[in-house]
Amino acid sequence: MRPNYAAPAPRGVARRTAFRSLLWLMAAFLAAVGAATGAQPAQPKVRIVGYINVSSGCQTETVKFLRDFAAKHRRDVHLEIVDFGSAAGQRRWRADGYNCETIVINGSNQFQLGSGASARIVVLKMPEGVRWTFSDLAAVLAQELRAPRSTILSDAAAKKVAQRKPVAWQKGTWKGKPVGEVVVGAQTVFRFSGRFDGKSPVQRAQEAAAILKRLYANKAGVGDVRVLRGVTKEGSPVGAVALGDEIVGVVTEPEAEIINRPPQVAAQFWAFNLREALRLLGR
Secondary structure, eight states, X not given: OOOOOOOOOOHHHHHHHHHHHXXXXXXXXXXXXXXXXXXOOSSOSEEEEXXXXXXXXXXXXXXXXXXXXXXXXXXXXXXEEEETTSHHHHHHHHHTTOSSOEEEETTBSEEEESOGGGOEEEEOBSSTXXXXXXXXXXXXXXXXXXXXXXXXXXXXHHHHHHHHOSXXXXXXXXXXXXXXXXXXTTEEEEEEOSOBTTBOHHHHHHHHHHHHHHHHHTTOOGGGEXXXXXXXXXXXXXXXXXXXXXXXXXXXHHHHHHHTSOHHHHHHHHHHHHHHHHHHTTO
């Protein structure tokens, strides 16, 4: 019986087979290299662009937070840090239309967390502690990872959410410490963390919210927000935010620590928060 030898493949078929094998080997090699070097995913669920002044050294925690998150979710997250402390980064930052630290996630920096009466607005602008906290950022990223673009809030939608909670107060935490928060237009505008004038952080938030509610009912608006400077009885500097003729929030050292600025400078950030919230409310 003659051996049953297979006929040799035509030359063209053999070349195509060898070429496909080579492509497969190259793809496998590139995948291995990508995994080893931390290459960015081709189609990520979450795209993050952080416009941060890295060169200043003041935002190390924020940069680390974002890089750690991207490393943990390497297959699903694409991270780009634009250092506007450098000349090239500043050109990009301005060309993209920003004028302060901003974290853009899936094309937006404005998000909704929660729903119904408990819905709140998180705006990822300014340094951590001013308009957002790492807890806020973590919540937004977790939700976007589960359902991309599900928390993004348009300006029109944000106005509707803001009207649900024009002025309120709530308990919160910052780095494990209890704080009292003042909420205007569903956004945290003041975050009290120390005792002042015999009142706890929560009591200070309650008092500030009560004053703001009354002034809001009397049609107070963006143009009524002012920043004042002063000192305590002990001589410590403080900053204050006034709405019209009434002080609605005093920034002491513990509050300033959250923003990493002196109290009188931190008060300017609080005033900015209040103006932005009132503007969203149409005031």
